[in-house]
Amino acid sequence: MQLTARAEEFPIAGVFSISRERRTIARVVVAMITDGTFTGRGESVPYPRYGESVEGVVGDIEAMAEKVAAGLTREELQEAMEAGAARNAIDLAMWDFEAKRSGQRVADMVGRTMSPVTTAYTIGLGEPDEMAETAAAASERPLLKIKLGRPTGDDKRIAAVRAAVPNATLIVDANEGWSENNLLINMSACAAAKVAMIEQPLPSRRDGALATISHPVPICADESVHTSKDLAALKGRYDAVNIKLDKTGGLTEALKAVAEAERVGLKVMVGCMVSTSLGIAPAMLLAPGADYADVDGPLMLANDRDGGLTFDGSTVYPPSPELWG
DSSP, X not given: OEEEEEEEEEEEEEEEEETTEEEEEEEEEEEEEEOSSOEEEEEEOXXXXXXXXXXXXXXXXXXXXXXXXXXXXXXXXXXXXXXSHHHHHHHHHHHHHHHHHHTOOHHHHHTOOOOOEEBOEEEOOOOHHHHHHHHHHTTTSSEEEEEOOXXXXXXXXXXXXXXXXXXXXXXXXXXXXXXXXXXXXXXXXXXXXTOSEEEOOSOGGGOGGGGSSOOSSOEEESTTOOSGGGSGGGBTTBSEEEEOHHHHTSHHHHHHHHHHHHHHTOEEEEOOOSOOHHHHGXXXXXXXXXXXXXXXXXXXXXXXXXXXXXXXXXXXXXXXTTTOO
């Protein structure tokens, strides 16, 4: 059993902007586990917001090579590494390797059904007229995710987008970019625009205020939630959680997080980073049962990897066995 890792880059179609960064390149890390006959792959996206770098994640994966060669199991991996991009890549590669060696789909192994889902389509942060124009060009898509998070003007941005796409379901993602000073103004603007949900309006360490105000629009935790252990404490502050494989550190923990969210009464969004179809494919096990799916990462790229997921507008289809699982 040999574990290796490599970094890969994929140009983004244009510029992807959120409250804390602008990117033109998606940098991912792929872990590979092979016995010489079968090879499993897992893709992750290191995220500087969580103190990760591509080089660091590659190093963390390579540091586990001896343990994997000695027979480290997925369950043991959960204790051996912290949740994050490095563990995610190894965990996903382990699932893929097991599926390819056994001739089973991961869906059958975990008792889930993969089926087509409607994904949100992301509109990057910009000036109101720019965002409205981009949204209008995507008006045939039923679910749009609108990036906000500037100190001023987000109320105008969401109003402009809604005017441009009167029929689409809108989700707003502030990426921790709001403050106690503009929270109520922006939430009122979202309510007026009939936004379906607001993601992570306040910084994760300053989100206590969410428990003291009414929620005219449901609020979803993103940066405030990583693993199943975080969920119980979110009740009262949040109405939903965004579960991403790179945060949970793999599918193994993500399955637990979904079950825990359902147990404590939180709605579930299955989300993603900007990645290729290899990184999105495992999320297709979780997306069919979620309240919202945001698995449009490959649509942000100029070119996906070969053999990627099939998208028909905003409908995304399950992966082939050759891609993953």
